[in-house]
Amino acid sequence: MAGAERQKKPEPETASYRAIFLSDIHLGTKGCKAEYLLDFLRYNETETLYLVGDIVDGWRLKKNWYWPQAHNDVVQKLLRKARKGTSLVYVPGNHDEALRNYTGVHFGGVVVASDYIHETADGKRLLVLHGDAFDGVVKYAKWLALLGDWAYNVMLQVNTWFNLARRTFGFGYWSLSAYLKNKVKNAVQFIDDFETAVAEEARRRKVDGVVCGHIHKAEMRDIGGILYINDGDWVESCTALVEHHDGRLEIIHWAEERDFSMLRLTDEAKDQPRRAAKTAKKELAA
Structure with a gap:
């Protein structure tokens, strides 16, 4: 019943923004929520679109090629927006x-x-940068970063199966990996150190604030007079930073707003060719 109610949820109206900031999409990985992002891009237009790093995951693609149609659709959608006049940085x-x-x-x-x-x-x-230059592990011990990347991808796969189970029982999206990350003391300290270091770089550059990604934790807060903003990611939180036409800044949590309805439709669309093939086989057998 709960699932049926969610399916009847009205489609959102197309929103228009002055700027949208996206990062950490990680196309080329199984953890990438490409369907969520396609849905977001379908209903949100902007004058300027910033891609703030880790859009394509070259680390993962070097080890194992993974590029489903949805990932290709994301690239095509972004390029189509550029052709239609959106400035892409x-x-x-x-x-x-x-x-x-x-x-x-x-x-x-x-x-x-x-x-x-x-x-x-x-x-x-606002200074726009990815932020990995302020991550000591990435900067000084890349082998450790690669090991951490492997462990993180395993956790994301667990997160995917976990949310499939939640969806079966009528619950909305919830990031198990983000929850665990926020509960580990060392991870919390790392995030705090990272945010402080990035804010200090903004201060050094004499700007009012900074927009970054890298740590997959959407956040907007004041750090010593500097506006620190992390636009999050599209493997865990499915978030974006938007600037309204009056300059107001807002972090949008798209997965929570849409509550899986777009994925249900996507799954049905994927099943259509399979159902057609099965029907054809039955007709031939008859």
Whole structure:
């Protein structure tokens, strides 16, 4: 009954923003929530779209090629927005670090930058960067970061099965991996140190705030007079930072707002070819 009620939930109206910030999509991994992101991009338009690193997971693709149609659809959707006039700024992260060799290059309506200064409608200057430069593990012990990446992907797979079970029983999305991360004392300390270091870089650059990704924890708060914003990710929280046309900034939790309805429709669409094939086989057998 609960599932039926959720299916009747009305479609959202298309929203328009001055800017949208997305990071840590990790296309090329099984943990990527590409269907959620496609749904978000379908109902949210913007003048400028910032891709704040780790959009494609080069680390994972080097080890094991994984590229389903939904991941290709995300790339096509982003490029289509660029063709239709959206300004796309790509700030590479550590998982797509190969693109840092193309800093300053414009291709297909996309500009690649190591970092970027975004000015809001109400005059705030925000430094946009991925943030891995302030992660000591990534910077000084990449082998340890790669080991952690493997463990993290295992946890994300567990998280996927966990949420499939929740969905079966009529519950909404809940990130087990994010919950565990916030409960581990060392992880909490790492996040706090990271946020402080990134805020200090913004202060050094004489800007009003910073927008980053990397640690997969959506957050917006003041740190010593600097506005610290992390736009989250699309493997755990499925969040985005948006700037309204008056300069107001907001973190959107898309998975919570949509409550799996888009995935249910996606699953049904995926099943249609299988059902058609089965029907055809039965007809041939008859």
